Amino acid sequence: MNAMTDRRPPRCADHRAQRKAGCQPCRRYDAWGKRDRRRRAAAGTWETYRPVDEACTHLRQLTDVHGWTCGQIAARAGLCIDDVQDIRGGRRTRGILAVTHDAIMGVPLGPPPSTRLVPAVGVHRMIRALCRHGWTYNHIAGQFGATGRTLDSVMHRDQVTVAMRAKIAAAYRALAVTPGPSATARARAAAPKPDFPRGWPGPMCWTPETIDDPAAEPDWGDAPTAFRRSACKAAACPILELRHVHARRWQYDAAAVEQALLGIRTARQLTTAERIEAVTRLVRRGEADDVIAARLRWGKGEAVTAFRVQHRIMPNLVGQAA
Template identity: 30%
Template sequence: MTTSRPHGNAKYHLENCRCPVCCQEARDYDNNRRRAIAYGRWQPFVDAEPVRQHVRSLGEFGIGWMRAARLAGVSTGGVSKLLYGDRPRGLGPSRRVRPETALKLLGVEPTLDNLGDRLPVDGTGTRRRLQALVYAGWTQSELARRMDMNRANFARTIVSCLVEVRTLKTTRTVYDTLWRVDPMSAGVPQHRADAARRIAVSRGWAPVGAWDDDTIDDPAAFPDWTGHCGTAKGRSIHYRIKVPVCKPCRIARTQQDQQQAAA
């Protein structure tokens, strides 16, 4: 899956783009939102423009203005006037809104639960979770069945850079259910579980134990196969447990050798 989403706040959050443009847009957006919320706590009416920008920004995350209204618990008619004005009466978009309306709309955030199901998002955590389950012995066909996907779509998902929100949610549910379950106890034949593990090893996929909950979704994180990955000590442990040496361990050992040679 590919996307032509422009650089900005949405690309920063959904695709983990950290280019200068995306980082600045995200900072500006967050600062503007915080100021608008603070401003709306004491004025009888507040400027509608920050609220209007926020609602439009939610659209970049697949949250249309009608859905934003429902999530905020405000009338769709009010949000329609905020964005488009009162056309029958020839009035333009609202210039001011009540603070309680502003706070409710500004309180709608592009969280996973609020995002549209078909919105493309970063697939890092989805890939790692599915690959870890295959390493544990879960066959791809069994995982596809549990995710209600056909085998071809699953094969693309397990290596995809971007996935749909609904796929991300389903993957997390399946992972949380299966990561501590022995595949054989759930009916996966021994020979098929062994074959799944061989595939995972041959492709360098990391097991469940190599990831922490706070790193598995981070594109910059790397799996800790040994408990010391990223250090010079990690390479020797790789050899001892018969797991191919990971890139961070190779780099760390090379740096150590260079330092020793220069000493």
Template identity: 30%
Template sequence: MSCACGTGQAKGLGLCATHYAEYRRRQITYGRWNPRVPADAVRAHVEAMRAAGVNQNQLAKLTGVAQPSLSRIMATGPDKQIAAWVEAAVLAVPVPERAAAVTTDTALVSILGARRRFQALVASGYPAAQLARELGVTRTNRTIHSLMGHRADSDGRVTQEISAERERAVKALFDRLQMTPGPSAQSRALGERRGWPLPMEWDEHALDDPNARPVRARWTPGSAWEERREQVAALTARGLTENEIADRLGTNARQVARDRARHNERTEATAREPNSAAVAVRTRRDIPAHRTTPTPDRRRSR
């Protein structure tokens, strides 16, 4: 890692020795120079990053702090003091909900969230082959096997990691298709046999949480979706909140919000269509007028 000036190797704060010394002199002049600070905040932050799926190698790339330095910080006792710039660099990287949101394309991250999203789309009617094409791979691709939960490792284990680039692609696909049921009854049957939750049964913030579980709804794809939307609309008209409606219908607030949006879209589309009843009345009124109107003589004049 080089200093922004391009003339030397970066040290503290990503600066070369010359610019770091200049920075240090300025901070001393302003009375803000505090070269050593307790390591507690950095330790807690690194642990939170680990829990989010960002390992120390990835964190080292994000912060510019060498991985051996991070390891020493984590291994030392509670009274450890570290450079203030190290603390600033580590704490500047926020803890993400998903490791793939901050890591490089080639970094390996947990496959859990991507697998849940992929399986939910299959359960809602999207064949794995169609989803594979959307991701730019074939149905027999090893990644698709892993997302389906099949044993893909050479030693017969189910893969637990996926590239961050592929994880982001699966999330984007899920975000685009989750509210529209797929066309395949066979895929829905497969999802039902395997017990895969539908997209609506997952809370958005729970998909990447290993300890989270779906909220199993009483509803299934198809006609029941329309019935549920009608009930959501009726309860909304009565002034109930999303959480109250979710409790009554055995679903979650996120799905209630989706149903409200879909119902509003249909209501607006219906309002733009001609009133068929009014058209029929107007047509019936016009019939006698057409009957009494003389029919023009279409015979050719000689």
């Protein structure tokens, strides 16, 4: 095993003395340290200690100029936060290990990872909708390499990071179009709750415009489509006009669909029936939601995902129909 494939594992977060503790992360880090030392000794590049000045200057540039925190640096370098704080504060005067020096210098100068917080309303709705669809916390978190405990923690927060919101949104787009395998999760999500007398709303109850809106209510589909989608106009529009709008949505022009597939028309210029046909054809070709949204100039992939869920345009069903 060479140095390119034998990468440094993260240090144990619970024990500073990795050589004395007995947990698996400590043993893994200790074994890597011994292998790295043998490789460096054989190559004649082994250095036990290095001066601390260069690493201390680098840490202060990261924190004072670029806005990093010691915790972010420690997580990026795979070090203990106490070591980073001691080196930056000048409390290590006799030198530091060469591997520690290399880890610190490996953190690039520049802005830190995004830690901006956003409201968690939309994230909570996505998770609940997927549970109503038959997906468990572990299934959802597995889409981005996390565990169910991570989502349980997210469900108790009022804010989440932009990165976490993006991961859960990607999992939502991937799983919302296919029913989940867990009947238990589906039954628990459908059970009445104090704030949800009809259970948690599923993916079809939300649109990309409403899922992040705290004032929005789920659309359970109890009323006709024209009334549900045009509720703000219901008081001013006559019944006949609403019926005309509803009929217009289901008019179909094959030429319009072909023009949309060629990029001549946008999704806004199509009726509902024409959008269904265009999206169905693109799904049949194996196009992803983001690609379909770009082709039809339909905003983001979440809009296409919600449209496919609403009209039951599932990849497996489209493939069977073809």
